Amino acid sequence: MNYETISDMFFQLIGGLALFLIGMNHMSNGMQAAAGDGLRKIISNITSNRFRGLAVGFLVTSVIQSSSITTVMVVGFVNAGVMTLTQSIGVILGADIGTTITGWILVLKIGKYGLPLLGISGFFYLFSSKEKIRHIALMIMGIGMVFFGLELMKNGFKPIREIPEFLNLFTIFSPENGGSLLLCALTGAVITAVIQSSSASIGIAMGMAATGVIDFQTSVALVLGMNIGTTITAFLASLGAGSNAKRSAYAHILIKVIGVIWVLPLFGLFVKLIPLLINADPDMVLIENGVESYPFAIKGIATAHTVFNIANVILFLPFTKILSSFLLKLVSDEQSTAAHRLTNLDIRILDTPMLVIEQSRKEILNMGEIIRKMFSDLKNVYALSKPEKEIIKNIFQAEEELDIMQKEITTFLVDTLSKEISHSNTLEAHAHLKITDEYESVSDCIANILKLYLKLADAGIELTATEKNEICMLHDEVLSYFEMINTTLSMRHPNDMSKVYSQANIITHQFKKSRNNHLKRLSKNKMEPLLSVSYINMLNSYRVIKGYVQNSAEAMVEKN
Numbered sequence: 001m002n003y004e005t006i007s008d009m010f011f012q013l014i015g016g017l018a019l020f021l022i023g024m025n026h027m028s029n030g031m032q033a034a035a036g037d038g039l040r041k042i043i044s045n046i047t048s049n050r051f052r053g054l055a056v057g058f059l060v061t062s063v064i065q066s067s068s069i070t071t072v073m074v075v076g077f078v079n080a081g082v083m084t085l086t087q088s089i090g091v092i093l094g095a096d097i098g099t100t101i102t103g104w105i106l107v108l109k110i111g112k113y114g115l116p117l118l119g120i121s122g123f124f125y126l127f128s129s130k131e132k133i134r135h136i137a138l139m140i141m142g143i144g145m146v147f148f149g150l151e152l153m154k155n156g157f158k159p160i161r162e163i164p165e166f167l168n169l170f171t172i173f174s175p176e177n178g179g180s181l182l183l184c185a186l187t188g189a190v191i192t193a194v195i196q197s198s199s200a201s202i203g204i205a206m207g208m209a210a211t212g213v214i215d216f217q218t219s220v221a222l223v224l225g226m227n228i229g230t231t232i233t234a235f236l237a238s239l240g241a242g243s244n245a246k247r248s249a250y251a252h253i254l255i256k257v258i259g260v261i262w263v264l265p266l267f268g269l270f271v272k273l274i275p276l277l278i279n280a281d282p283d284m285v286l287i288e289n290g291v292e293s294y295p296f297a298i299k300g301i302a303t304a305h306t307v308f309n310i311a312n313v314i315l316f317l318p319f320t321k322i323l324s325s326f327l328l329k330l331v332s333d334e335q336s337t338a339a340h341r342l343t344n345l346d347i348r349i350l351d352t353p354m355l356v357i358e359q360s361r362k363e364i365l366n367m368g369e370i371i372r373k374m375f376s377d378l379k380n381v382y383a384l385s386k387p388e389k390e391i392i393k394n395i396f397q398a399e400e401e402l403d404i405m406q407k408e409i410t411t412f413l414v415d416t417l418s419k420e421i422s423h424s425n426t427l428e429a430h431a432h433l434k435i436t437d438e439y440e441s442v443s444d445c446i447a448n449i450l451k452l453y454l455k456l457a458d459a460g461i462e463l464t465a466t467e468k469n470e471i472c473m474l475h476d477e478v479l480s481y482f483e484m485i486n487t488t489l490s491m492r493h494p495n496d497m498s499k500v501y502s503q504a505n506i507i508t509h510q511f512k513k514s515r516n517n518h519l520k521r522l523s524k525n526k527m528e529p530l531l532s533v534s535y536i537n538m539l540n541s542y543r544v545i546k547g548y549v550q551n552s553a554e555a556m557v558e559k560n
Contacts, residue, residue, distance in 0.1 A: 019149030075249055085248060188201065188223060250331060345408060357432065360432045395446065430555075466517075518532070
């Protein structure tokens with residue numbers, strides 16, 4: 001046994017695998033950044049329709065190039081309550097088809113061009129000043145790394161055919177009977193569970209099959225097991241999550257395990273079907289520079305992987321609701337031990353920055369709904385001769401909740417800004433940070449107005465009918481202004497800044513008019529100092545809210 005050959009083989013294999021994994025990561029980040037708003041719009045369109053969920057799972061995984069990231073993201077959404085269990089099953093099925101795209105990328109016969117692709121795109125990435133070009137260059141650089149890594153792995157496997165000890169080791173994986181077939185599948189599952197990348201493990205199988213280390217039947221058996229191994233990532237993500245998140249992860253495991261179980265008894269027919277589908281000779285051997293290669297292997301493995309997943313989706317898609325009901329019985333509801341969060345943002349979706357930004361927009365809209373309720377409750381306080389304790393409690397509790405929501409949204413956006421995202425999405429993340437801060441400040445002002453009003457009530461002082469009327473008019477103007485800005489965020493429409501400023505001027509005019517009227521009354525009639533100071537401060541708080549809302553409108557414009 002030549003130890004120098006073995007060490008060279010090992011270094012090429014480990015180096016090729018590392019390049020492959022890094023390439024997959026760069027390709028994913030580049031595709032996400034280039035996809036931009038498209039990916040966000042896709043994920044926001046998830047409904048209970050199983051076919052739409054299937055399409056969303058397929059499209060998102062095709063862009064992200066990782067079913068593991070998609071399923072982890074799904075677990076995060078289910079845990080946060082953003083996605084139902086039935087919806088998640090549809091998305092997972094779509095992700096199973098989307099992940100087969102990677103195999104077909106590897107079918108392209110450009111392995112030897114991986115290094116030139118990597119080099120040329122690397123220069124564009126380093127020296128281009130245009131963001132779009134840099135993102136595309138990052139994606140191509142990732143593709144180059146994937147191909148070069150696969151080429152290194154193939155070269156690393158070639159010497160194995162000259163080492164009898166290694167060849168004898170691989171003969172135990174030959175699927176000649178049910179036991180060895182099951183062993184092959186289990187081996188594939190373990191390899192993928194360790195690497196936590198089905199694309200990388202399938203790349204390894206392709207490299208071994210293309211160089212003749214293993215035959216085509218063995219490679220297909222390994223790939224079947226690799227489909228099970230890829231579920232480990234979602235399972236690990238579900239640990240410590242809620243019951244529904246666990247059900248979603250278990251759904252992924254059940255789909256894959258049952259899929260492999262029904263294929264194994266038909267394995268002989270399944271393997272014979274693949275060459276017929278692509279009209280190729282599985283026994284074809286090419287000799288280049290005295291080295292044998294098997295060109296059918298890579299295309300055959302990609303086809304087997306695709307056929308298996310499509311067949312599995314066809315099998316399970318009609319039964320998503322039944323599977324959901326079964327999982328509801330299988331996994332009982334339990335009290336989550338995780339810290340309570342007021343937003344639906346989950347650390348599991350941080351690998352898809354575009355989705356974090358979309359989700360942060362939804363959370364800001366949730367903040368807007370809470371603020372609208374605070375305005376409504378404050379108006380009710382004015383209307384009642386004796387404010388209800390429950391309404392007062394609700395306003396102060398809402399203000400505290402918005403403080404927490406601001407911190408949670410800010411934490412996620414700051415973490416997202418460290419990822420590879422487009423300039424436009426970076427601007428939007430900055431805008432969301434500003435708007436979150438402004439909305440939280442609005443809630444502080446509403447709580448402050450209530451404190452001033454309650455201070456008067458505690459002193460036995462009431463606002464006159466005229467003063468209440470002025471306060472309510474200003475209150476309604478500011479609420480209308482807030483709703484106008486919040487609606488544009490909800491509809492993703494750019495603000496008409498001329499309208500924003502004209503409405504702000506109306507509020508400022510209303511504030512000055514009310515303040516001047518109060519000063520005139522003060523000069524004619526003696527008034528309690530506490531009443532005068534509190535009333536002016538209440539008016540001024542509404543003017544300050546107007547400023548915060550205007551800042552939010554300007555932040556939305558800055559991102560465009």
